Amino acid sequence: MKKIFDMMQKIQIAIGGAFLFVFLVSVVIQMVCRYIGVAAMWTEDVSMYSFIWAVFMGAGAMVHSDAHFAFTSVRDSIKSERVKALLHLFISIIMLVFAVLMVKYGIQVAKQFWNYRWINIPQFKRGPTWICLPLCGLTSSIYLVGHIIEDIGKLAKGGNS
Numbered sequence: 481m482k483k484i485f486d487m488m489q490k491i492q493i494a495i496g497g498a499f500l501f502v503f504l505v506s507v508v509i510q511m512v513c514r515y516i517g518v519a520a521m522w523t524e525d526v527s528m529y530s531f532i533w534a535v536f537m538g539a540g541a542m543v544h545s546d547a548h549f550a551f552t553s554v555r556d557s558i559k560s561e562r563v564k565a566l567l568h569l570f571i572s573i574i575m576l577v578f579a580v581l582m583v584k585y586g587i588q589v590a591k592q593f594w595n596y597r598w599i600n601i602p603q604f605k606r607g608p609t610w611i612c613l614p615l616c617g618l619t620s621s622i623y624l625v626g627h628i629i630e631d632i633g634k635l636a637k638g639g640n641s
Contacts (some may be wrong), residue, residue: 485626488619489544502530521600529598529609536616543575544623562635569631579620586613593599599637 510523542548546568558564594607606617 483627485544485623488622489541492537492541492619496534496611499530499534499537503527503534505542506530516576525598525600528609535613536612536630540616540619540623543579543620546627548575550573565631567632569635572627572631576628578625579617579624582617583614583621584617586610586615589613590599 506523506527510520510527512611513520513523539548555564555567560568590607590610590613592607593610596606598606598609
């Protein structure tokens with residue numbers, strides 16, 4: 481199961497990295513075009529939506545490695561492994577609620593905007609650009625269920641790894 485989660489995370493990081501690259505290239509093109517006095521209006525839409533995809537793919541991937549949301553100062557001050565596992569379980573459950581809501585409302589947003597057109601590139605629809613919301617929520621939910629199962633296993637063994 482861990483290998484599948486690790487592969488999912490690598491895919492998400494690759495997708496996020498690709499969109500971050502598109503974002504950076506479109507911003508550079510926009511800067512060059514402004515400098516030489518040429519209008520490249522499409523770069524605004526491309527940079528905005530590619531950045532959104534990069535952020536949500538990165539956020540989902542960071543949930544897997546516990547780098548997305550953590551109280552490290554609180555965790556580091558706790559000596560008991562059982563209390564650490566309980567804290568991690570509690571945070572994972574709260575995050576799971578938000579991730580499930582992200583799936584639900586992300587699907588609604590994608591459906592609502594499915595036929596809307598990009599302002600500067602009317603050939604493109606906005607719906608596919610918002611699929612990153614439920615996708616991030618779904619992958620985060622999968623990772624969080626895995627974390628919850630691990631934490632329950634640790635607690636069943638007495639709180640030790």
